[in-house]
Amino acid sequence: MNVFAHFKTLLDAAIKSAQADGALPSGLDLHAVTVEPPRDPAHGDVASNAALVLAKPAGKNPRAIAEDLAARLRENDDVVAAEIAGPGFINLRFADDFWLARIPDVLKEGVGYGAGVAIEGQKVNVEYVSANPTGPMHVGHVRGAVVGDALANLLEKAGYAVTREYYINDAGAQIDVLARSVYRRYCEARGRDMGAIPEGLYPGDYLIGVGEKLADIHGDAWLDQPEDVWMQPIRDFATEAMMDMIRDDLAALGIRHEVFFSERSLHQSGRVEETLNWLEKEGFVYEGVLEPPKGKTPQDWEPRPQTLFRASQFGDDVDRPLKKSDGSYTYFAADIAYHYDKFVRGFNHMVLVLGADHAGYAKRMEAAVKAISGGKAFYDVRFCQLVRLFRGGEPVKMSKRAGTFITLREVVDEVGAGAVRFMMLMRKNDATLDFDFAKVKEQSRDNAVFYVQYAHARVQSAVRKACEAFPDMATEDAALLDADLSLLKTESEIALIKRVAAWPRLVETAAIAHEPHRVAFYLYDLASEFHSLYNQGNDRPERRFIIEGNESLTRARVALIRTVAVVLASGLAVLGVEPLDEMH
RNA sequence: GGCCCCGUAGCUCAAUUGGAUAGAGCACCUGCCUUCUAAGCAGGUUGUUGCAGGUUCGAGUCCUGCCGGGGUCGCCA
Numbered sequence: 001m002n003v004f005a006h007f008k009t010l011l012d013a014a015i016k017s018a019q020a021d022g023a024l025p026s027g028l029d030l031h032a033v034t035v036e037p038p039r040d041p042a043h044g045d046v047a048s049n050a051a052l053v054l055a056k057p058a059g060k061n062p063r064a065i066a067e068d069l070a071a072r073l074r075e076n077d078d079v080v081a082a083e084i085a086g087p088g089f090i091n092l093r094f095a096d097d098f099w100l101a102r103i104p105d106v107l108k109e110g111v112g113y114g115a116g117v118a119i120e121g122q123k124v125n126v127e128y129v130s131a132n133p134t135g136p137m138h139v140g141h142v143r144g145a146v147v148g149d150a151l152a153n154l155l156e157k158a159g160y161a162v163t164r165e166y167y168i169n170d171a172g173a174q175i176d177v178l179a180r181s182v183y184r185r186y187c188e189a190r191g192r193d194m195g196a197i198p199e200g201l202y203p204g205d206y207l208i209g210v211g212e213k214l215a216d217i218h219g220d221a222w223l224d225q226p227e228d229v230w231m232q233p234i235r236d237f238a239t240e241a242m243m244d245m246i247r248d249d250l251a252a253l254g255i256r257h258e259v260f261f262s263e264r265s266l267h268q269s270g271r272v273e274e275t276l277n278w279l280e281k282e283g284f285v286y287e288g289v290l291e292p293p294k295g296k297t298p299q300d301w302e303p304r305p306q307t308l309f310r311a312s313q314f315g316d317d318v319d320r321p322l323k324k325s326d327g328s329y330t331y332f333a334a335d336i337a338y339h340y341d342k343f344v345r346g347f348n349h350m351v352l353v354l355g356a357d358h359a360g361y362a363k364r365m366e367a368a369v370k371a372i373s374g375g376k377a378f379y380d381v382r383f384c385q386l387v388r389l390f391r392g393g394e395p396v397k398m399s400k401r402a403g404t405f406i407t408l409r410e411v412v413d414e415v416g417a418g419a420v421r422f423m424m425l426m427r428k429n430d431a432t433l434d435f436d437f438a439k440v441k442e443q444s445r446d447n448a449v450f451y452v453q454y455a456h457a458r459v460q461s462a463v464r465k466a467c468e469a470f471p472d473m474a475t476e477d478a479a480l481l482d483a484d485l486s487l488l489k490t491e492s493e494i495a496l497i498k499r500v501a502a503w504p505r506l507v508e509t510a511a512i513a514h515e516p517h518r519v520a521f522y523l524y525d526l527a528s529e530f531h532s533l534y535n536q537g538n539d540r541p542e543r544r545f546i547i548e549g550n551e552s553l554t555r556a557r558v559a560l561i562r563t564v565a566v567v568l569a570s571g572l573a574v575l576g577v578e579p580l581d582e583m584h
Numbered sequence: 585g586g587c588c589c590c591g592u593a594g595c596u597c598a599a600u601u602g603g604a605u606a607g608a609g610c611a612c613c614u615g616c617c618u619u620c621u622a623a624g625c626a627g628g629u630u631g632u633u634g635c636a637g638g639u640u641c642g643a644g645u646c647c648u649g650c651c652g653g654g655g656u657c658g659c660c661a
Contacts, residue, residue: 004600036600039607049603052641062641086604087641132661172661263661290658294586306658317587317657324659331661359588360656383589386654427597430589432654434596443623446609454623462621502600509600521598525608537621544621583623 001105002116002504007046007092008035010079014072015050023068024058037502044081044091045099045498051088062088096494100485102501106563107477111570114503116511118159125342126152128353129250129257130167133242134178135204137249137408139398140355143384143433145408146424146576148353149255150516151382153574155351158511163347164257167338170239171263172331177201178242179234183222185211186234190220210241252412253420254576266337272329275337275372276322284310284371290318309336314367332364339365340372348377351514356383356430380514384429390436415440418577422449425520425575443583448524452568453580455527458534459565460581462545466558470551477566480559487556490543492533499529500563503570516575523571530564 011033018024033054038047051066058065063084070082070090081093106113128148131141149164156162169175181202184194189212197203214222214237222230243260250256266272279285289303308319309332322333342350350369354361362381369379389396389406398405411420419440426448427433443450463475474480488494503522510518537544545557569579 032602034600034603036603038604039599040604043604047603052603055641089604091604169661174661293657301658304658308658321658326659328659330659335661356589356655358656358661361661362588383655385589431597432590445624448609450623458621465621505600513601515601518598518600521608528608532625534621535625538625539616539620541620546621 001102001501002508003102003501004035004037004046004505005508010073010076011035011048011050011069011090014069015054017072018065018068024054024060024065028054028057030054037505038089038091041495043085043089044083044093046092046094048090048092049088051084051090055088066090096489097486099494099497099501100488102497103483103485103559103563104481106500106566107480107559110477110566111573113566114157114507114570116158116504116508118511122160122349123163123347124155124160124349124351125163125165125345125347126155126351126353127165127167128152129246129255130169131246132169132172132174133239133246134174134202135242136206136245139387139389139406139408139411142253142408142411142420143387143424143429144353144355145250145253145255146421147382147384147429147516148351149253150421150425150519150575151351151353151514153576154507154511154516154519157507157574160349160511163259164255165259165261165342166257168239168243168260168262168264169331170235171267171334175235175239176231178238179231180227182207182210182214182234182238183230186214186218187211187223189215190223192223206245207238210238213237213241249408252409252417254417261338261341263334263338266334266341267329271341272334272337275340276329276333278340279309279336279371282371284313285322286310286319288319290321309333309364309368309371311364311367314370316363316367320364320367332368335365336368336372339369343369343373343377348373350377350379352379352381353429354381354383356385359383382429382514385432387424387433387435390434390438392438393436418453418572419449421576422452422520425517428515428517448520449577451531452523452527452572454583455530456565456568456572456579457581457583459530459561459568462534462561463558466546466554469546469548470554473551473555475555475558477562480555480562483555483559484552485556485559487553488560492529492536493557493560496529496533497560497563499526500567503567507574519571519574523568523575526564526567526571530561 012030015024015030019026019028033048033050035046035048038044050069051062054065055062066084066088070084073079073082073090073092078094078098079092080095083091085091126148129141129145131137137145152162152164177200181197184197184201185207188194188208214234276285286308287305288308289305290308292301304325306321307323309322311320312318320332321330324330339350352365362383365381366379369377389398396406414437423435423440424433439447440449445451466473467475506518506522510516534545545554545561547553565579572579
């Protein structure tokens with residue numbers, strides 16, 4: 001049960017009944033009415049701004065409205081207090097029994113607890129990674145990969161039908177460069193001494209194996225041949241090889257896309273042309289000359305007629321070119337066609353996760369999506385800021401040219417996929433993030449990954465110990481359903497179940513906001529509150545989970561802490577992290 | 585110069601997307617490990633939310649203008 005959604009329905013009912021009695025006028029816009037947890041627990045369990053929002057349209061004093069609604073809400077058995085505070089907030093407090101009744105909710109639903117019910121069949125497309133297929137994934141790709149994947153999981157948890165998608169940039173000039181680089185490796189594999197790798201080609205060792213495979217298959221057939229003989233087959237082969245490597249890298253991070261969409265296929269099937277024809281028919285395309293950029297004009301700038309998309313009609317600053325001077329399509333043109341394809345496939349909710357260096361690209365894509373969807377698609381571009389790497393406080397220096405850049409694989413091998421993922425979500429995506437290898441491996445409260453995992457393991461350890469203390473006691477979640485929860489009386493125990501019960505709402509709000517990092521912060525807070533309860537047993541043995549000779553109290557407490565483990569596992573699943581049953 | 589992102593406690597960051605007295609961790613101060621669930625715990629201190637206006641019942645959050653940091657700027661992807 002989403003407690004807050006539940007009380008929203010109670011509140012709606014109260015408002016309706018007030019309207020029926022004539023205490024409130026009918027036909028009010030209830031859109032701005034919210035039910036949310038107050039920051040200050042002294043303000044109760046849930047608060048609503050209903051009276052504040054309705055005061056003006058109803059033409060009444062907010063406190064009068066609040067008094068009226070509070071009186072109606074008090075009639076509900078679960079409501080033990082409904083107070084008016086501040087300018088007209090309605091603060092509700094619920095009976096402990098109501099909160100304790102969430103324990104069986106959680107235990108019954110298991111890790112599925114918190115799942116939302118978005119509008120039926122609501123489809124969302126999340127595009128992330130989309131790294132160029134020219135080499136292995138490096139550490140700079142990791143954040144976008146993790147953020148995109150966790151966001152996809154989060155939306156799925158919230159009830160959307162999610163498609164995870166990767167756009168393969170296999171049509172540009174960089175693929176020609178890749179092919180030439182591989183061709184050299186092929187020649188080397190056939191025994192040629194090619195000398196130093198010239199500037200502008202990819203020098204990485206990862207291409208050696210690709211060249212060798214080609215040599216095995218084709219022998220000497222391509223030696224001393226012009227580009228038009230081998231270019232196309234090597235492009236295809238190398239792209240496929242790079243994508244295999246990237247898929248392996250992603251798998252190491254626990255990421256699997258449902259759709260890999262080839263840019264080249266758009267060109268080959270004529271979809272780019274089709275889309276542009278459509279745009280032209282709508283009057284969104286024209287031949288024109290762009291103004292030079294304001295301020296600093298590039299050296300080689302000269303006015304030139306181009307095929308332009310009227311992006312400025314849809315909120316962009318300037319119109320954007322669709323064709324290069326040689327007549328071929330720009331990357332942007334293909335990207336419009338790609339998004340058109342997404343829209344046609346039924347996605348009117350699309351998310352794109354990009355690196356911050358592409359920030360300038362957002363406005364034109366938003367404009368394009370507005371144009372192709374007639375304003376009907378919800379489109380959100382999320383940017384991931386830079387990750388700075390540290391080792392024990394010292395920045396890690398990387399240089400692509402010197403070959404000292406760190407690959408995704410190296411990071412995962414050193415600290416583990418789960419830790420990498422969690423750390424990448426400990427900042428909101430548009431803030432820069434410091435990633436310290438030492439910190440990630442540290443076993444302390446300062447390391448959120450460890451702290452959350454430790455909480456989960458601690459619950460499991462306590463359950464194991466309960467079994468030892470009461471060999472006859474059944475401790476499976478299903479068996480705990482009939483525990484006597486009325487034995488849970490301390491303030492901290494009630495506070496803990498309240499925190500657990502906040503999970504469904506957190507899923508909902510974080511999903512709507514497209515902010516997976518909120519899950520990580522919530523899990524840290526939940527772990528913290530659990531550890532705190534656990535520690536109370538240090539000074540006060542009667543507060544321990546396992547009370548010798550008191551099986552019913554032990555069962556009740558085990559039921560409570562199991563809800564913590566269930567929600568931790570549920571949240572970790574969203575982040576793509578395996579929960580641990582014991583620490584080593 | 586245009587556009588985008590960021591600016592919150594000494595440090596690293598949150599803040600329920602417009603809610604009430606802006607919160608955590610680190611650091612700092614106090615107390616605590618023969619026994620007990622200590623890869624530590626409990627408590628305490630910490631603010632002109634970069635600056636100046638505006639919008640309204642109410643602003644860290646929205647609008648305008650500045651200041652500072654980063655990114656980006658017609659054919660790359």
